[in-house]
Amino acid sequence: MTIIIFIRHGQSTSNVGKILSHDVNNFPLTDEGREQAKKTAQELKRVRIDAIFTSPILRAYQTASIIGDELGIIPVIDERLRERWLGELNNKRFDPNDHWKLKIIRGQLEVKNLEPWDSLKRRMVEFVTSLKNEEVVVAVSHYDPIRAVIGHILDLDDISAHGISIPNASMTVIEFSSSPKILSIGSPVLSPSLLSKLDRYIIRA
């Protein structure tokens, strides 16, 4: 069994600007995003962390570096954690009140070269199943890839998982075994109930 703590990167300039981007070297963390990452790092100090993996994309790598500095762990880049390939939506603004995904499902929008949901799920599950047993791992990634892990476990398609909220710097904790368990979704803190499930890994309650 492996415990994976998926963390969505802290607030970035792309989030503030409501821009979608799979670019690697654009859209850094905002000051708020750096503070969010530091707060999440303080939470993570409460459990034993064996490794940190991160998407190569700047906003995620910066988040992982802030957490790694606090925990004394050097983050390892893993391409499978990268942002969804957005095709012709890359670097485009989006309106959260008229979401592009709903437009697609209603046949009002076609997006060339958008990475399919099944591809996201496949690469995220490949990442999880590549981890060593009995480890507690932090994985810094993005909104859609983390939703895809939840979608895999709950057997939800992209639109059926649309309402899942994964705030910046939040923790989605998965106990991965032959029957995976979701211990938290988009949580800003490790709750007492969650910590009780991680009891053998606790450093400081």
Ligand SMILES: O=C(O)[C@H](O)COP(=O)(O)O
């Ligand atoms: O739908 C969105 O807002 C973007 O896919 C978010 O991507 P991010 O997690 O990299 O900010």
